[in-house]
Structure formats: structure tokens, C-alpha cells
Amino acid sequence: MSDEMEISLDAITSTQVLNRVNALVKLQDQHDDLNLEMEKEIKAIEAKYRVLYTPLYEKRSQIVSGAVEPSGDEIAPKEPIEVPDLKSGAEKGIPQFWWTAMKNHQLIGEASADSEHDDDIFAFVSNVSTQEPEGGDEFSVTFTFADNQFFSNKDLTITVNINQEEMDLDSIDVTPIQWKDGKNFTVKKVEKTVKKKGPKGKAASVSTKTIEEKVPSLFASLFLKHELPSAETMEVEDDQDASEIQTQYQCAVILKETIIPNAVEWFLGRASDDDDGFGGQEGYDFDEDMDEDFDDEEDDIPQIKPKSSKNSAAAPQPNNPECKQQ
Amino acid sequence: MSDEMEISLDAITSTQVLNRVNALVKLQDQHDDLNLEMEKEIKAIEAKYRVLYTPLYEKRSQIVSGAVEPSGDEIAPKEPIEVPDLKSGAEKGIPQFWWTAMKNHQLIGEASADSEHDDDIFAFVSNVSTQEPEGGDEFSVTFTFADNQFFSNKDLTITVNINQEEMDLDSIDVTPIQWKDGKNFTVKKVEKTVKKKGPKGKAASVSTKTIEEKVPSLFASLFLKHELPSAETMEVEDDQDASEIQTQYQCAVILKETIIPNAVEWFLGRASDDDDGFGGQEGYDFDEDMDEDFDDEEDDIPQIKPKSSKNSAAAPQPNNPECKQQ
Numbered sequence: 035m036s037d038e039m040e041i042s043l044d045a046i047t048s049t050q051v052l053n054r055v056n057a058l059v060k061l062q063d064q065h066d067d068l069n070l071e072m073e074k075e076i077k078a079i080e081a082k083y084r085v086l087y088t089p090l091y092e093k094r095s096q097i098v099s100g101a102v103e104p105s106g107d108e109i110a111p112k113e114p115i116e117v118p119d120l121k122s123g124a125e126k127g128i129p130q131f132w133w134t135a136m137k138n139h140q141l142i143g144e145a146s147a148d149s150e151h152d153d154d155i156f157a158f159v160s161n162v163s164t165q166e167p168e169g170g171d172e173f174s175v176t177f178t179f180a181d182n183q184f185f186s187n188k189d190l191t192i193t194v195n196i197n198q199e200e201m202d203l204d205s206i207d208v209t210p211i212q213w214k215d216g217k218n219f220t221v222k223k224v225e226k227t228v229k230k231k232g233p234k235g236k237a238a239s240v241s242t243k244t245i246e247e248k249v250p251s252l253f254a255s256l257f258l259k260h261e262l263p264s265a266e267t268m269e270v271e272d273d274q275d276a277s278e279i280q281t282q283y284q285c286a287v288i289l290k291e292t293i294i295p296n297a298v299e300w301f302l303g304r305a306s307d308d309d310d311g312f313g314g315q316e317g318y319d320f321d322e323d324m325d326e327d328f329d330d331e332e333d334d335i336p337q338i339k340p341k342s343s344k345n346s347a348a349a350p351q352p353n354n355p356e357c358k359q360q
Numbered sequence: 361m362s363d364e365m366e367i368s369l370d371a372i373t374s375t376q377v378l379n380r381v382n383a384l385v386k387l388q389d390q391h392d393d394l395n396l397e398m399e400k401e402i403k404a405i406e407a408k409y410r411v412l413y414t415p416l417y418e419k420r421s422q423i424v425s426g427a428v429e430p431s432g433d434e435i436a437p438k439e440p441i442e443v444p445d446l447k448s449g450a451e452k453g454i455p456q457f458w459w460t461a462m463k464n465h466q467l468i469g470e471a472s473a474d475s476e477h478d479d480d481i482f483a484f485v486s487n488v489s490t491q492e493p494e495g496g497d498e499f500s501v502t503f504t505f506a507d508n509q510f511f512s513n514k515d516l517t518i519t520v521n522i523n524q525e526e527m528d529l530d531s532i533d534v535t536p537i538q539w540k541d542g543k544n545f546t547v548k549k550v551e552k553t554v555k556k557k558g559p560k561g562k563a564a565s566v567s568t569k570t571i572e573e574k575v576p577s578l579f580a581s582l583f584l585k586h587e588l589p590s591a592e593t594m595e596v597e598d599d600q601d602a603s604e605i606q607t608q609y610q611c612a613v614i615l616k617e618t619i620i621p622n623a624v625e626w627f628l629g630r631a632s633d634d635d636d637g638f639g640g641q642e643g644y645d646f647d648e649d650m651d652e653d654f655d656d657e658e659d660d661i662p663q664i665k666p667k668s669s670k671n672s673a674a675a676p677q678p679n680n681p682e683c684k685q686q
Contacts, residue, residue, distance in 0.1 A: 043441070043443050043628075045454075045455070045456055045457075045460045045627065046441070046443050046446070047446075047449055047451060047455075048446055048447060048448055048449025048450075048451060049446045049447070049448055049449070050448065050449055050450075050451065051449060051451055051454055051455075052441065052443055052446055053430060053431070053435040054423050054424075054429075054430060054435075054453065054454050055441055055454060055624065055627070055628070056435045056436070056437055056440050056441055057423050057430035057434045057435045057437075058420055058423060058424070058454075058623070058624035058627075059437035059439070059440065059441060059624055060434060060435070060436065060437035060438075061416045061419055061420050061423075061624070062437075062622065062623075062624045062625060063437050063438055064416055065413060065416050065621065065622075068409060068412050068413065068416075069409075069621075071409075072405060072406070072409040075405050076402055076405055076406075079398060079401045079402055079405070080398070080402075083394060083395075083397075083398040086394050087391060087394065090387050090390055090391050090394075093387055094384055094387050097380050097383050097384060097387075098380075098384070103380075104379060104380060104383035105379070108383045108386060109379040109380075109382040109383045109386070110382065110386065111382055111383075111385035111386035111388075111389050112386075112389055113385070114382050114385065115369070115372070115378065115381055115382055115385060117369050117372050117378055120372070120373075120374055120375045120378055121374060121375070122374055122375055122376065123373055123374025123375070123376055123377060124374075124376075125373060125374060125376065125377055127380065128371075128377055128380050128381060128384075129371070129373070129377075130371055131371075134371045295391065295395075296388065296391075297384070298381065298384035298385055298387070298388045299388060301371065301381070301384075302369075302381070
């Protein structure tokens, strides 16, 4: 199935059948109108609850950063965590709270596995929050950092713009990083040998030149500006921008949908990737053949598509009338 | 991440940190309570709209079966389908409506590709509907058949039971099929040669025996009772029941979520699998490496898990607070 597919009209064998099909198309129009109304109502409810969640997230942020010290009833949940043989300590807040939570998500953990610098910088994260302006064409994820040696920004925000009609990714913007002098660990200077062909009959000259090379890290994937891949680059394997924008986008969705709402469960490592859009499946797999057939499972979240492949002239996407979360 | 994973407590380094973590666990409790309320409100909205959709689906069913002939304004949708050079015809309703719609979904089409009998029997489908009793632990998909030579049932219903707490598949029940004599095409009689070892020193005796062998078809996958695989059989590749219950379950979800709400779009072949849980991705893929990492994308729909692998003693699954359809 693709946007480009032709309407198949072979089953419409007479004017009478055509009339009946057009009657169904009219019923579908009415259905789609109702569906839009339903989606509006659901969005209004989600917005209402976002407001109700906010004070809980703020309190959490204050406890994590050490701005507020909880006591009494506040530290008595239904099923308290118990850790034997703990001593008293002088830590401020909950050190490494967000970085521990993030690394417990399989895909974020993997995206950071080979980095030398992620542990150093993400340790300074004191809060992660998400913003979703009314209208719904964008959402953002903001990391708040404590004072650190790397950059002077207090907040770094990833803003994801979705094309609602096409349900694909329009752009991702990030806060420009104000690096402190010589602290930009996302690039390293590399000496490169340059051979210059000499004039006819003369020897080639060899010189060295210092160039900047990207150093892979989750931090760089998340907070640098990557170009949304074109149809061409998406076809090229190992295109770094395509791969990094995929990581950036998916991590933003994972943070918004999965980690921020349940951060303490992720911190404790007892949350599961099962119910987000990208998690590894736990338990057993069906046999390989079936897996292949049903492999490309996707979420309701928008797809990443190359910019140039948009053709809005193609068939309308029927709206899925059911919110799949039940 | 798996149910069996230990809570990671290394980051809890002092009694003070433990108290702060327990304060977050209490905040999470409050968050989860709110989240349950939100889900209830969303379900109520979905139920309200199911009631509003019903008369549209009923009218559709009457037009498809030929019980009602639309005319006038009813056959004038916003964007009418046009087919040049049609003649008048004597068909009743819209022949092959549901089977055409179903086959246009990639996975259902593939699941039926090798069958000799699906075309014959699914041609008799006059309606497909879904039922979702309040409470939400089950849903069913009902196929209504016109009189046919194969069986005497008017309706065949697939009922899917979900364990809401674990978000996995509990059982799938199907209406027993009342086959007409000799018309059960899901099995065929096969003559099999049986060698019996003779007594010591004597020749082996060879005889033939007639056995029944399963004949694969989408119909059999959908409407026969398959055993929910155990942990053992799920590990065996090519286990037929495991593979068929996967098809059965996924087709039921596809019909409920994707095809029934937009049947005429599927009939016309201009609907896309993009927004259901199992569709093939259109457009471009990222490079293979990234694909592998982010491959096991899953929907909000429950997972199929082997029965014996349930261990509810394990960690609670944090509820995803956001209905992902936006």
C-alpha cells in the first residue's frame, strides 16, 4: 500500500454498483466528521490532565534537584521501596536521577553505549519536561542542566514539528548550545594528511591539515541540529544525519510518552519498554517467518518520511477512529 | 527490559535519597490514579462515538447486501468516485465488497495468498462488524455470511479476550462451524503409507491409512480454534498453532481498528496500512542498522505472550498516560 497506489475500480462493474459505492463514500464522510469530533474531545481530555499532572511533575523536579526535602506522609507511598543497610548521606536531591532513568530504557541505553562523554554531561540533568502547545502541531522536550563545565545554557530544548495532515515529521529544532571555550566534546580535531599532486614531472607535496570530526554520543544525537534526510540520503546506508535524526526523534517521543510520565519507575529499572512505540519485546517471539510478516509494526506516532516524498495529491489517509489505548 | 528484571537500587546511596525516591513513588501513585481517570474518560468518549457510528455502519451493511437502494443526495459524497464507460447492471448490492476491502490490506492479502478456497468462501461475506462490551476485557469481530454451500452458520464470530492488567492475550474463541456434509475444505483426506516392522526374520508389512491433513487458508486461520501457544511451542519455529493464532489475533485487530471503520476506503484500495498496528511501512527506510535497533516497534495493542510466561509478581507496568493518537 502506498500513497501512489491507484484506486482499484475493477469491483465497480455497473452504474448501480457505482451509485452504491458513492453512497458508502458519503457515509464515510459522515464517519470521518464524527471521528474528528471524537479526536477533539479526546485531545481536550488529554489537555485537561496535562494541567493536573503539572504540579506533580513540579514537585518531583524540586525533590530531584534538592530544592525541596520531602518528609512525613510524603515519603510513604502505597508500596515503599526498601533498601537494607543504608547509611545517612549528604547528597543533594537524587543524584543521576534522570540519567539513570534514561539509561534503563533499552534504546536510549544502546544509543549511548559507545560514548565517552554522555555519562559526564547527562549527570548534570536536573529535570526533563515536555511541552505541548494547544493546536498539536508540535511538542518539545526540555532538559534542565545544573551548572557545568561544558556549556552555559540552563535549558536545552528539542522541538518536534509534526505535519498533522500527513502524520510525518516536519522538522526538529534544538536550542543552540553555548559551549564554553574548548569544551565542545561533540567534535574533535584530527590531523589529516593532504597529498597535492605536483606539476607534471615534479614530486607531489604532502602537508597536514587539522579538521574537525564528529564524535558520536547520545548528547550529540539529541542536541545538535541534524538535517531531515532527503529521499536520496535516506537511501544511502550509514548516512549519519538520517540515523541521528531518527535517534533524536525517537528519543524525544520516548521521553515524552514513556519516561517523563513514569520517571521514578524508569529510575528504579522496573518500568518496561513494552508500552512505548519503540521498545524491545520482552518474553517470547513467534517463529521468524511470522515475525517477518508482521514486523513493521508501527505506532500511532507520526512516521519519519523524507521531505521530498510528500505528495498530498495522493489518497487521503482514513483516520483511525479508535484511540488504540484501552 | 523484562518482567523478571531486578529493581536497580545502586543509585539509592543513602537513607535521605531513599526517602526522596519514596516521595517520588508516592507522586507516581497519584499520577497513576489520575491516569486511570483519564483513561476512563477517554473510554467513555469512545463508547459514545461507537453509538454514533452504529447507524452509519448499519446503513452501509444494508447497501452492501442490497437490502436498501440509495438514491438522490445519498449517492452524492463530497468527492464522488467516477468510473468511465460503465453499463447498467443487475448485481445485488456491492458484490465482493468485504473481501475486496480485506485483500487490499497487505497482511490479510498475504495471509490468503496461497489458499485455494478463500476466494470462494469470503465472497459470501455480506457484513463484518465489531462488538465491544462495556468493561473492555474483550472485543469481537462478526462475519455475516450469505447462504452458501459450505456451512449453515449465518454468523461467525471471533472473540478476543485481553488481560487488561498484563496487556496480553488471554484467549480467542470462535463460533463452531456447522459444516455441510463433505464441505469442510480446511482439512483434506490424505492416504499415508504405514510400514509395520515384521516379527524377527519376517518381512515388514506395508499398509495405507487415510488421515486428515490441515489445508492452510485465511479462513482456517480466522475461524478455527487454535491453542494459545505455551512457552515451549512458541520457541519451536514453524509451530502451526502459534503462527495461526498470531494471524487470527492480528487480523481481528486490523478488522476492528482499521478496516471496519474505513471499509469503503479499503474497498477502493486507497486506504493505507500506515496507521494500523501491523501495516507495511511505505516510503523510505532508514539504514539497516538503525532499523534493527528500532525494529520491534509495537502498538498500544496488547502483546501475545505465552500463557505460562505470565508472572504477575513482577514489576507493575507503568501506564502510558498519553493516548498516542493525536
